[in-house]
Amino acid sequence: MPDTTSPTRRSHMIRRTEPSQLCFAGQGYCFALVHFGADEDAQHLTVCLDRYLRQLDCQYDQHWVISALLHVDSRRGSEHGARFLVPGSLWDQWNEAQPRSSSPSRFMDDLCAFANRQRSQWSYRLGVPGMNLNKRASAYGPMCTAVYS
Template sequence: MPFQHPKEIGYDYVIERYVTRKDSEHPRYRELKSGRVLRPGWQHAERFVRQLIDDAATISDSELEALLGYEWRSRFTAAWLIGVGRRATFRERIGDLLLASEFCFSGGAYCFALARFGTHADAEILTAYLDRYLPRTDLRYDQPAALGALLHLDARLGTHHAARFTEPDGLWDQWVQALDHLRDHPGYRPQERRHLANRQCDFAHGWTRP
């Protein structure tokens, strides 16, 4: 499907309303990407989270599709809204976008959404992604986010999908060792990837709409 600006299909307002939040000094996509909302002490967290919850509950499926059909910022934000709202009807769409890996950055949000859905079907999508992209040691896409989300789901579901990737000298080790800037970086240990996915999901589990 070709990329379309939402205005081309009658949704010219969705970028400013959901992605950049023109009325806010803190663009939503930027704050979500930075992970600042997960860190304690951010003075804008309460308002930011309240607005995110409200939008996740009220955004329409057609508005989400308009965002998912455009560039990385809109896809990234849409996936977060889908994950926060647990809009599992978007599972197949999110899975297709993750496997296609058309844009940088947005894949981490797809992985968050799949982790939030929390089912075996989501684990299968993440496994398929890692099967496709971990052997590509020349590429750094969203392998870390996918592994973290899969480890999170394994713990939740009592499964072991990630075990064959994380065994010593397995595909994960080979991928990390092939990329100089990741080698020996503590943030790319499997337990650290799972910890980040846990933080995202645990934080989201604690959100409630007033």
């Protein structure tokens, strides 16, 4: 399997998150960037929010992006997403313009926990410890390491 964290692979993923040209593609790219979990990925998610939250009539994957950013922040101990959570922020402005407003969610935490549980269950069932996890991916800990070789 190619190195998923190479600069070329990451830049390809980053380009694909803007804007999704296939249904649900942006959601998958957000999940992948959470898997990488580097500061560079948090910065990209921030740029996406800066760009698309200003477009009040656009509903791409803003909920996925904010959840991914908050997840990366919690794992890294960073605060890239903090400015989107204050009253009057870009998130508030965009959210108020939507037909159904909602607060930023931490569903990416649950999604990653689910992926990790599934990885563990399949690893156990198949008798393959770690399912041959990509070594580089496992260096990030149990963040979202469901990448198989």
